[in-house]
Amino acid sequence: VEAISTAREQGISSGYVNMATGLGKTLVAAHDVLAFREQNPDARVLYLCHNTDILRQARETFSDVLGTQSHGNFFGGEYEDQEDIVYATFQTMGRQLGGG
Numbered sequence: 288v289e290a291i292s293t294a295r296e297q298g299i300s301s302g303y304v305n306m307a308t309g310l311g312k313t314l315v316a317a318h319d320v321l322a323f324r325e326q327n328p329d330a331r332v333l334y335l336c337h338n339t340d341i342l343r344q345a346r347e348t349f350s351d352v353l354g355t356q357s358h359g360n361f362f363g364g365e366y367e368d369q370e371d372i373v374y375a376t377f378q379t380m381g382r383q384l385g386g387g
Contacts, residue, residue, distance in 0.1 A: 288316045295323070311344050317352035320372065324356070332372045335380065339363050342374040 291302055292381050306312045320332050334349070339362050346358055349372060359367030361375035361383075 288315055288322070289380065290326055291315075291319050292322055295300075298315045313348045314352070316345075320349065321353055324353070324371075333380075334374045336374070337377050339376060342376065346374050 294302055296310030296387055306317055334345055342362060351356055356372060357370040359373045361373050361377045
C-alpha cells in the first residue's frame with residue numbers, strides 16, 4: 288500500500304499488484320482506495336473483475352475497510368451504479384459501453 292501511495296504522489300495514476308491467491312490483493316486495493324478517497328472525497332471508484340463471486344467478496348472486504356461509503360453492484364442484473372464505489376464485471380461494462 289505504501290508503494291502504491293508513493294507512486295501516486297509521483298504522478299503515476301495506474302499500477303499493477305501481483306500476489307498469489309489468498310495473500311490479500313483485495314485488502315491492498317481496499318486500503319489504497321481508502322487512502323485515495325481521503326485525498327479525493329468526491330471521487331468515485333470502479334472495481335472491475337471477471338467473476339461475480341469475487342465481486343461480492345470484494346464488496347464485503349471494501350465495506351469492512353471503508354465503512355459507511357456507499358457501495359453498488361453493476362453485474363448479474365443488479366444495477367446500483369450511482370454509488371461511491373461500484374463493483375462490475377468486465378462483461379457487464381462491455382455491454383454497457385456497447386462492446387457486446
